[in-house]
Amino acid sequence: MASELLSIAISAVILATVLVALFSKKVSVSLIALFWASTLSGVVFTAYGDALVGLMQIVTFSGAVSVLFLTVILMTGESKLDIGATRLGIMAVAGALVLVILALTQVAPGLVGLSPSEYTDVSLTTFSFLWQFRPWDLLILVTVFASAMVTVANLFSRET
Amino acid sequence: MVTDQIVFMSTGILLVFLGIASISYSKNLIKTVMSFQVVLLGANLALFSSGLNGSLSTVVGTRLTTDSFVFLSILVGASVEAVGLAIVVNVYRKYGTLNPSEIRKLRH
Amino acid sequence: MLEAWLVWLVPLIGAPLVLLVSFVDSRGSKWFAIGVSGLTAAIGLYQALVFSQPYTESLGGWSIFQAYAKVSGQLSQVKVLAEVNVDGLSVLLAAFVSILSFVIVVYAAGNMKHEKGQARFYSLVLVFIGAMLGLVMAGNLLQLYLFWEIVGICSALLIAFWTDRESARKAGVKAFVVTRFGDIALLLAVIMLFTTLGTTNIGAINSSVGAAGVNWVLIGVLILIGAMGKSAQVPFHVWLPDAMEGPTPVSALIHAATMVNAGVYLVVRMYPIYASSVVLSTSVLVVGLTSLLVGGACACAADDFKRILAYSTISQLGLMFAAVGLGGVVGWKIATSGAIYQLISQGLFKALAFMAAGSVIEALGTRKIDEMGGLARRMKYTYVAFLFAALAMVGLPPLIGFWTKDAILSAAATYGAAAFLVIILGSILTSFYSFRALVKVFHGPSREREVRESGWLMVVPMMALVVLVVVGWVGLGGQSLFAPSLSEAPSILTATSTVAVVLLGFAICYFAFQARSEATARLMQSSAFLKDAKGLLLEGIGFDRFYSYIIRSILGPLTRLATGLQSGDLGKNVALLFSVLVVLLMLAVTGVI
Numbered sequence: 001m002a003s004e005l006l007s008i009a010i011s012a013v014i015l016a017t018v019l020v021a022l023f024s025k026k027v028s029v030s031l032i033a034l035f036w037a038s039t040l041s042g043v044v045f046t047a048y049g050d051a052l053v054g055l056m057q058i059v060t061f062s063g064a065v066s067v068l069f070l071t072v073i074l075m076t077g078e079s080k081l082d083i084g085a086t087r088l089g090i091m092a093v094a095g096a097l098v099l100v101i102l103a104l105t106q107v108a109p110g111l112v113g114l115s116p117s118e119y120t121d122v123s124l125t126t127f128s129f130l131w132q133f134r135p136w137d138l139l140i141l142v143t144v145f146a147s148a149m150v151t152v153a154n155l156f157s158r159e160t
Numbered sequence: 161m162v163t164d165q166i167v168f169m170s171t172g173i174l175l176v177f178l179g180i181a182s183i184s185y186s187k188n189l190i191k192t193v194m195s196f197q198v199v200l201l202g203a204n205l206a207l208f209s210s211g212l213n214g215s216l217s218t219v220v221g222t223r224l225t226t227d228s229f230v231f232l233s234i235l236v237g238a239s240v241e242a243v244g245l246a247i248v249v250n251v252y253r254k255y256g257t258l259n260p261s262e263i264r265k266l267r268h
Numbered sequence: 269m270l271e272a273w274l275v276w277l278v279p280l281i282g283a284p285l286v287l288l289v290s291f292v293d294s295r296g297s298k299w300f301a302i303g304v305s306g307l308t309a310a311i312g313l314y315q316a317l318v319f320s321q322p323y324t325e326s327l328g329g330w331s332i333f334q335a336y337a338k339v340s341g342q343l344s345q346v347k348v349l350a351e352v353n354v355d356g357l358s359v360l361l362a363a364f365v366s367i368l369s370f371v372i373v374v375y376a377a378g379n380m381k382h383e384k385g386q387a388r389f390y391s392l393v394l395v396f397i398g399a400m401l402g403l404v405m406a407g408n409l410l411q412l413y414l415f416w417e418i419v420g421i422c423s424a425l426l427i428a429f430w431t432d433r434e435s436a437r438k439a440g441v442k443a444f445v446v447t448r449f450g451d452i453a454l455l456l457a458v459i460m461l462f463t464t465l466g467t468t469n470i471g472a473i474n475s476s477v478g479a480a481g482v483n484w485v486l487i488g489v490l491i492l493i494g495a496m497g498k499s500a501q502v503p504f505h506v507w508l509p510d511a512m513e514g515p516t517p518v519s520a521l522i523h524a525a526t527m528v529n530a531g532v533y534l535v536v537r538m539y540p541i542y543a544s545s546v547v548l549s550t551s552v553l554v555v556g557l558t559s560l561l562v563g564g565a566c567a568c569a570a571d572d573f574k575r576i577l578a579y580s581t582i583s584q585l586g587l588m589f590a591a592v593g594l595g596g597v598v599g600w601k602i603a604t605s606g607a608i609y610q611l612i613s614q615g616l617f618k619a620l621a622f623m624a625a626g627s628v629i630e631a632l633g634t635r636k637i638d639e640m641g642g643l644a645r646r647m648k649y650t651y652v653a654f655l656f657a658a659l660a661m662v663g664l665p666p667l668i669g670f671w672t673k674d675a676i677l678s679a680a681a682t683y684g685a686a687a688f689l690v691i692i693l694g695s696i697l698t699s700f701y702s703f704r705a706l707v708k709v710f711h712g713p714s715r716e717r718e719v720r721e722s723g724w725l726m727v728v729p730m731m732a733l734v735v736l737v738v739v740g741w742v743g744l745g746g747q748s749l750f751a752p753s754l755s756e757a758p759s760i761l762t763a764t765s766t767v768a769v770v771l772l773g774f775a776i777c778y779f780a781f782q783a784r785s786e787a788t789a790r791l792m793q794s795s796a797f798l799k800d801a802k803g804l805l806l807e808g809i810g811f812d813r814f815y816s817y818i819i820r821s822i823l824g825p826l827t828r829l830a831t832g833l834q835s836g837d838l839g840k841n842v843a844l845l846f847s848v849l850v851v852l853l854m855l856a857v858t859g860v861i
Contacts, residue, residue, distance in 0.1 A: 018175060264836035
C-alpha cells in the first residue's frame with residue numbers, strides 16, 4: 001500500500017513538474033522544472049531497485065544535459081514565449097478526457113477496456129508484446145487520440 | 161489493484177504524448193528540445209515499469225533486460241539531445257531567431 | 269500489307285529526324301517535313317488505290333505489351349498486340365488525312381516562314397500526322413486510345429506553340445484539360461470492354477454487341493463522351509474557339525480537318541454499339557443537333573475571323589453526329605456513310621477556309637473582321653479560295669458540300685419534322701455566318717492600302733483544295749463507301765430548301781453588311797436587345813463562365829487546405845507526421861492494414 005501511494009505521489013509530482021516545464025513562459029523556469037523532473041525520475045529508478053540506471057539518469061539528464069541547455073540558453077539569450085489561451089483550453093479538455101478514461105479503466109474495466117480473452121489471435125507478431133496489455137489498449141489508444149487531437153488542432157489553427 | 165507498475169506505465173505514456181504534442185506547439189526551438197527530453201523521460205519510465213512485478217510485464221520482462229534497455233535508452237537519448245542543441249545553436253547563428261515560425265523558407 | 273503499317277510509322281519516324289535535320293541546316297526542316305508528309309500522302313494514296321479486301325493484321329508473335337485481364341472469372345494472360353485494321357473506311361480516311369496533311373504542310377511552309385522554332389513545329393506536326401493515321405488504322409481500341417492521347421498532346425502543344433504568349437499557353441492547357449474528361453470516359457469504356465469481354469479488338473467487339481454480361485449502353489455512353497470531348501461537342505466545346513490561338517496551319521490541320529474528326533470516326537467505327545439501343549442513337553442525335561445550333565449561333569456573333577471558323581467547325585461536327593444519330597431510322601449503312609462523306613467534305617472546305625483566313629491574317633496582321641474589308645480585289649487567289657469554301661460550306665450545288673447536306677436532310681425528313689427543321693435552322697445559321705464573313709472580309713470598303721497576295725507556297729495548296737472542293741464530288745461520289753448514302757437522287761424538297769437557304773443567307777448578308785452597312789451598324793448600337801444577344805453569344809452562351817465558376821469553387825477550398833498543410837511551419841509538420849502515424853497505428857490495431 002505504501003509503495004503504491006509513494007509511486008502515485010512521485011508520478012504526480014513528475015507530471016506536475018513536466019507540465020510546468022512545458023507550459024511556462026520563460027525558458028529558464030522551464031529548464032529548472034525539467035531538471036527537477038529528470039532528478040525525480042532518477043529517484044524513481046533508484047527507489048525501485050536499480051541504482052545504476054537511476055544514477056545514469058541523474059548524471060546524464062539532470063547533470064550534463066541540463067548544463068548543456070543552460071549553456072545554449074545563455075548563448076542565445078532568453079526569449080519569451082506565449083502558448084495562447086485556446087490551445088491551453090484544448091489541451092486541458094484533452095487531458096481531462098484522458099484522466100477520465102484512465103479512471104474508468106481502473107474502476108470499470110469491462111466498460112471501456114476489452115477483457116483479456118478477446119484478443120486471442122494476434123495477427124501482428126512483431127508488436128505482440130504490446131498486445132499483452134489487454135485492458136490498456138484503450139488507454140493507449142485514447143491517450144494517442146487525445147494528443148493527436150491536440151496536434152491536429154494545431155494544424156488548422158490560424159496562427160502561423 | 162493499482163500497482164505501482166500501472167502508475168508508472170500510465171505516467172510514462174502520458175508524458176510521451178504530452179511531449180509530442182508540445183514539440184508541435186512550441187514556439188521556441190529550445191522548448192522543442194526540452195519537450196523531446198520529456199518524451200524520453202516518459203519512454204524510459206514506461207520501459208522501466210514494464211520490468212517491475214505486475215500485470216503489465218512484457219514477455220522479456222526480467223529486471224535485468226529491461227534495466228539494460230533503459231540504460232541504453234538514456235545514453236542514446238542524451239546523445240541525440242546534444243546533437244539537437246548543437247543544431248539549435250547553429251540555427252540561431254544563421255537566422256537570429258529561435259521561433260520556428262520565423263525560420264521558414266516556404267512561402268505562404 | 270506493309271503500307272498499312274508504313275502509313276503511320278513513316279511520319280512518326282520522320283518527326284525526330286526533322287530535329288536532326290534542323291541542326292544541320294536551320295531552314296532544311298520545312299523541306300524535310302514536306303518530303304516526309306509527301307511520302308506519307310503517296311503511301312496513303314497507294315494504299316487506297318490497291319485496296320480490295322478488308323483485313324486486319326497484327327504484329328504476330330511479338331506482343332507490344334501484355335496485360336492481365338479477368339476473362340470469364342479466371343485470370344489469364346492476354347496479349348495486347350499492335351494491330352492494323354484495313355477496310356474501306358480506314359483506307360479512305362487514311363488517304364484523306366495524309367493527302368490533306370501534305371497540302372497543309374506545304375501551306376505551313378509558306379505561312380510560318382518567319383517564325384522561330386520551326387523544327388519544333390514540324391516535328392510536332394509530323395508526330396500528329398503519324399498518330400492520326402495510326403488512330404485511323406488502329407485495329408484495337410487500346411491502340412486507338414494510345415494514338416488518341418498522342419493526338420491530344422500534340423494538339424495542346426501546337427496550340428501553345430507561341431510560348432511567350434500567355435493566351436496561347438492558357439488555351440493549350442484548356443484544350444488538354446477539357447478533352448481529358450472525354451479521354452477518361454473513353455479509357456473507362458476500354459477498361460470495361462477489356463475486363464468483361466477480354467479483348468479490345470474492334471472487329472471482335474463489333475461482332476459481339478448484344479452479348480450478355482456487358483453493359484453496352486454504358487459503354488456506348490462513355491465512348492460518346494470521349495468522342496464529344498475530342499470533337500468539341502456541347503458541353504465540351506469550350507476548348508475549340510480558344511484553340512485558335514495556335515498558328516493557322518495548326519488550326520487548319522488539327523482543329524478543322526483531322527483531329528476533331530477522330531470523335532466522329534470513333535462513333536462510326538463502333539456503330540454496332542449505337543445501333544443496338546435507341547437510347548444511344550437518340551443521344552447521339554441530340555448531341556449533334558445541339559452542337560449544330562450552339563456552334564452556328566455563336567459563329568454568327570463572333571468578331572474574330574478564326575473564331576467564326578472554329579464555331580463553324582463545332583456546328584458542322586454536330587451535323588455529322590446528327591447524321592450518325594439518324595441511323596436508327598434510315599439504316600446504319602446509309603447514316604454512317606453519309607456522316608463520313610460529310611466528314612471528308614467538311615475537312616476539305618474547312619481546311620480551305622482556314623488557309624484563306626491564315627493568308628488574310630498574315631497579310632493584314634489582325635484577326636478581327638471589323639478591321640478587314642475590300643480584299644477581293646487585292647488578294648484574288650485568297651478570295652477565290654474562301655469564296656469556294658463558303659459556298660461549299662453552305663451547300664451550294666454542285667460543290668461537295670451539297671450532296672452530303674442533302675443526304676442528311678432527307679434522312680432527317682424521314683426521322684421527323686423536328687429534326688428536319690432543326691437542321692434547316694442550322695443551315696440558315698451556317699449560311700448567315702459564312703456570308704457574313706465573306707462579305708465583311710472581302711467586300712466593302714478597304715481599309716488597308718498596302719496588301720499583297722501571299723506567296724506561292726500558300727496559294728498553290730489553296731488552289732489545289734479549291735479544285736478538290738469543286739470536282740471532288742465526281743470522284744468521291746463513285747466510292748462504294750458512299751454509295752448507300754447517295755443511292756437516292758436529291759429530292760425536290762431538300763434540294764430547293766437548301767438552295768433557298770443559301771440565297772436567303774446571301775441576301776441578308778449582302779444587305780446587312782454591304783449595301784446598308786451603316787444602317788446595320790446603327791441598329792446594332794441602338795438596340796439593347798441586339799447588343800445583349802451579341803454579348804451573350806460572344807462569350808459562348810455562358811459555358812466558359814460556368815466552368816470557371818465550378819473550377820474556382822473547387823480549387824479555392826482545396827488551395828486553402830493545401831497551403832495550410834504545407835506551410836513550412838515546423839510544428840505543423842510534426843503534427844502532421846504524428847497524426848498520420850497515429851492513424852496508421854490505429855488501422856493496424858483494428859486489423860484493417
